[in-house]
Amino acid sequence: MQPAPPKEPARPAVIAPGHTHASITDKITSIVLRRHTPRGWFVGFGIAFALVMVLLTSITMLLLKGTGIWGLNVPVGWGFAIINFVWWIGIGHAGTLISAILLLFRQDWRTSINRFAEAMTLFAVACAGVFPLLHVGRPWLAYWLVPYPNTMALWPQFRSPLLWDVFAVSTYATVSAMFWYVGLIPDFATLRDGAKSKVFRVIYGMLALGWRGAARHWERYETAYLLLAGLATPLVVSVHTVVSLDFAVSVIPGWHATIFPPYFVAGAIYSGFAMVMTLAIPLRKVYGLQDFITMRHLQNMAKVILATGLIVAYGYTMEAFFAWYSANDYERGMAWNRMVGPYAPFYWALIVSNVIVPQFLWLKKVRSSVVALFVICLVVNVGMWLERFVIVVTSLSRDFLPSSWDTYSGTIWDWSLFIGTMGLFAALLFLFIRFLPMISIFEMRTLVPGGEAAPHDKDADAAPVDGAGPEEQA
Amino acid sequence: MAQIFHPSFNTISKVSIFGAIFFLGAVIYGWDTLLRSPYATQVNVAREQPVPFSHKHHVAGLGIDCRFCHSTVEESAFAGIPATKTCMGCHATVWKDAEILEPVRASLRDDRPIEWTRVHDLPDFAYFDHSVHVAKGVGCSTCHGRVDQMPLMWRVNTLNMDWCLSCHRDPAPNLRPRDSIFDMRWDPDTLDANQRAQLMMDYHVESMTDCSVCHR
Numbered sequence: 001m002q003p004a005p006p007k008e009p010a011r012p013a014v015i016a017p018g019h020t021h022a023s024i025t026d027k028i029t030s031i032v033l034r035r036h037t038p039r040g041w042f043v044g045f046g047i048a049f050a051l052v053m054v055l056l057t058s059i060t061m062l063l064l065k066g067t068g069i070w071g072l073n074v075p076v077g078w079g080f081a082i083i084n085f086v087w088w089i090g091i092g093h094a095g096t097l098i099s100a101i102l103l104l105f106r107q108d109w110r111t112s113i114n115r116f117a118e119a120m121t122l123f124a125v126a127c128a129g130v131f132p133l134l135h136v137g138r139p140w141l142a143y144w145l146v147p148y149p150n151t152m153a154l155w156p157q158f159r160s161p162l163l164w165d166v167f168a169v170s171t172y173a174t175v176s177a178m179f180w181y182v183g184l185i186p187d188f189a190t191l192r193d194g195a196k197s198k199v200f201r202v203i204y205g206m207l208a209l210g211w212r213g214a215a216r217h218w219e220r221y222e223t224a225y226l227l228l229a230g231l232a233t234p235l236v237v238s239v240h241t242v243v244s245l246d247f248a249v250s251v252i253p254g255w256h257a258t259i260f261p262p263y264f265v266a267g268a269i270y271s272g273f274a275m276v277m278t279l280a281i282p283l284r285k286v287y288g289l290q291d292f293i294t295m296r297h298l299q300n301m302a303k304v305i306l307a308t309g310l311i312v313a314y315g316y317t318m319e320a321f322f323a324w325y326s327a328n329d330y331e332r333g334m335a336w337n338r339m340v341g342p343y344a345p346f347y348w349a350l351i352v353s354n355v356i357v358p359q360f361l362w363l364k365k366v367r368s369s370v371v372a373l374f375v376i377c378l379v380v381n382v383g384m385w386l387e388r389f390v391i392v393v394t395s396l397s398r399d400f401l402p403s404s405w406d407t408y409s410g411t412i413w414d415w416s417l418f419i420g421t422m423g424l425f426a427a428l429l430f431l432f433i434r435f436l437p438m439i440s441i442f443e444m445r446t447l448v449p450g451g452e453a454a455p456h457d458k459d460a461d462a463a464p465v466d467g468a469g470p471e472e473q474a
Numbered sequence: 475m476a477q478i479f480h481p482s483f484n485t486i487s488k489v490s491i492f493g494a495i496f497f498l499g500a501v502i503y504g505w506d507t508l509l510r511s512p513y514a515t516q517v518n519v520a521r522e523q524p525v526p527f528s529h530k531h532h533v534a535g536l537g538i539d540c541r542f543c544h545s546t547v548e549e550s551a552f553a554g555i556p557a558t559k560t561c562m563g564c565h566a567t568v569w570k571d572a573e574i575l576e577p578v579r580a581s582l583r584d585d586r587p588i589e590w591t592r593v594h595d596l597p598d599f600a601y602f603d604h605s606v607h608v609a610k611g612v613g614c615s616t617c618h619g620r621v622d623q624m625p626l627m628w629r630v631n632t633l634n635m636d637w638c639l640s641c642h643r644d645p646a647p648n649l650r651p652r653d654s655i656f657d658m659r660w661d662p663d664t665l666d667a668n669q670r671a672q673l674m675m676d677y678h679v680e681s682m683t684d685c686s687v688c689h690r
Contacts, residue, residue: 149506150636151509151510151632151634151635151636152634152635152636152639153635153636153639153640154635154639192478201478202478202479205478205479206487209487210479210483210484210487
C-alpha cells in the first residue's frame with residue numbers, strides 16, 4: 001500500500017523522493033558490505049598510505065635529530081607546529097557543530113552529513129594532536145602535561161593556556177569519539193545483520209553491543225545521544241576559544257586582542273564546513289549519493305560558510321582597526337608590517353581567499369554549482385592555513401629587540417610532516433568509508449514519509465512551540 | 475538467523491567494560507607503586523663496593539669525623555671522595571697485609587683511583603651544592619641517615635624531586651645548630667617551633683622553590 005503523498009516542502013528536499021526504508025538501508029550498507037570496492041579507492045588509499053609513510057619518516061627523523069630539523073629558531077619559536085595544530089583543530093569544529101548544535105536545533109538537513117563530518121572531526125583532532133606532542137621536543141615525556149601525583153611533587157602550570165589546551169583538546173577528542181561511536185551503534189547492528197562473512201558479523205556484532213532495536217534500547221539511546229549532544233555543544237565554542245587564548249593571553253603585539261576567541265571560533269567553523277564540503281562533493285559523486293547529500297545540503301553549508309566568513313572578515317577588519325585606534329606605535333607597526341612587510345604576499349593571499357572569494361556565495365547561481373562550491377572551499381582551506389601562518393609568524397618574527405628580528409620559513413621536514421598528516425587524515429577517511437556506514441542509516445530512515453518520529457526529526461516543526469516536546473509524546 | 479554470540483557474552487561484555495576501568499586504575503596504581511618502591515629508588519638497599527668499606531666501623535667504632543675523608547663538604551658543591559692516599563694514611567700500618575684491602579694497595583701501586591659505586595647520585599640536570607646546605611644548618615644525617623650504623627652504604631631517602639621539595643618548601647624542621655651539623659646522633663625533635671624559627675632567622679633560610687634554583 002502506498003502511503004499518502006507527503007506535503008511537498010517549499011525548499012529542496014533533504015532526501016530525494018521515492019526512497020523507502022529498505023532502499024536507504026540497502027544503498028548505504030551496500031557500500032560497506034556488498035559493492036565491489038572501486039579501483040579508485042585503492043588508488044586513493046595507496047596515495048594516502050604513501051603519505052602516511054612520509055609522516056612516519058618525518059617523525060623518525062625528528063626523534064633522531066631533534067626539533068632543529070624544523071625551521072624554528074629565535075625569535076620564531078612557534079612555526080608550522082602551531083600553525084598546523086590550529087588549522088587541523090579548526091577543521092574538526094564543523095563536525096561537532098553539525099552533530100551537536102544542529103541536532104539540538106532540529107535541523108534535519110544535518111542527518112546525511114553528520115556521520116562523516118564527525119569522523120572528519122576525529123581524524124582532524126588526531127592529526128592536530130601530532131603537532132604539539134612533537135613540538136614539546138621529548139614526546140615520550142608528554143604525560144607530564146597531565147596533572148597526576150608524581151615523584152616530582154609538581155603540578156603542571158595551571159596559569160598557562162597551553163595546559164588549558166591539553167584539557168580542551170583531550171576532552172574534545174573524548175566527547176567526539178563517544179558521540180561518533182554512540183551514533184554508530186544502531187548502524188553497527190544493521191551491518192551485523194546484513195554481513196555475509198562470519199568475521200564481519202562478529203566484529204560488527206561486538207561493536208553493536210548487543211543492539212536489538214528494542215523500544216527500551218531506543219529510549220536509552222535517544223537520551224544518551226541528547227546528553228552527549230549537550231556535552232558536545234559547549235565544546236564547539238570552548239575548544240577554539242582556548243586555542244585562541246594561547247595567543248591572546250600573551251603580550252605579543254598582534255596576539256594580545258580580546259577579539260581572538262570569537263574570531264577563532266568563527267574561523268574554525270568556517271574552515272570546518274569548507275573541509276566537509278571538500279570531502280562531501282567528491283564522495284557523493286563517486287558513491288552516487290546525490291539522493292542523500294542533496295543540493296539543499298550543499299547550499300545550506302555554503303550559507304554557513306558565507307556567514308562565518310563574514311565574521312572572520314570582521315575579525316580581520318577589527319585587528320587593523322584596533323591597531324590604528326590603540327594609538328600604540330608597536331601595535332600599529334605590527335599591523336603595518338603584516339600588510340607591507342616581508343610576509344605581505346601571505347597576508348594579501350589570505351584576504352583574497354578568506355574575504356573576497358567567499359563573497360561569490362551571495363549568488364544563488366554559484367551556490368547551485370557543485371564545481372564552484374568545491375573550488376571556493378579549497379580556496380578557503382588554503383586561506384585559513386594562511387591566516388594561522390600570518391598570525392603566528394608575523395608577530396613573532398618582529399621580536400621586542402630589533403637585533404633579533406628574523407624571517408621564518410618551513411624546512412623540507414616541516415612540509416613533509418604537514419603533508420604526512422594530510423595523508424593520515426585521508427587514509428583514515430578511506431578506511432572509514434570502506435568499513436563503516438558513512439551516512440547514518442537509521443537517521444536517514446526517519447526522513448522518509450512514515451519514518452518513526454525521533455526527537456530531532458522534522459516532525460518537530462509541527463509541534464506547538466510551548467507544547468510538549470516530541471520526546472514527551474507517546 | 476543463528477545467534478552470533480553465546481548468551482554468556484552478555485556477562486563477558488559487561489565485565490570487560492566495567493573491568494577495564496578497574497584494570498586501568500590498577501595499572502596506574504601499580505606503576506606508581508613501582509616508581510616509589512626500593513626497586514626504583516634504592517632506598518634501604520645496601521650497595522656492593524669494590525672494597526667493603528664500613529662507615530659503621532670507621533664512624534661509630536673509631537670516631538672519625540665525616541670531614542676527615544669528605545674534606546670539601548664545607549667549601550664545595552661536591553663533598554669529596556677520599557684519595558687512596560687518605561686510606562693508606564692508616565692502612566699503610568693498620569691491617570697492612572689484609573686480603574680485603576688488596577684493591578686499595580693496588581690502587582696506590584698502579585696510581586688508579588678505586589672505582590667506588592656511587593650511592594647518592596643526582597641526575598646531571600639537578601644542581602646541588604653541599605657547602606651551602608652545610609652552611610645553612612642542614613646536617614649530614616638529615617639526608618644521609620645514620621651513616622654510623624651502616625656497614626655498607628645505602629640510601630635512606632629517595633632523592634626524588636618530591637623529597638627535595640619537601641624540605642625546600644618547609645626547611646625549618648630540618649635545621650640544626652651549627653655545632654651539631656656533623657653529629658650523627660642529633661635528634662631533630664629536641665628543638666621546638668620557636669627555636670626552629672630562630673634558626674631560620676639566624677641562617678637567613680627561606681623556602682626556595684624556583685625551578686632555576688636547582689635546574690640552572
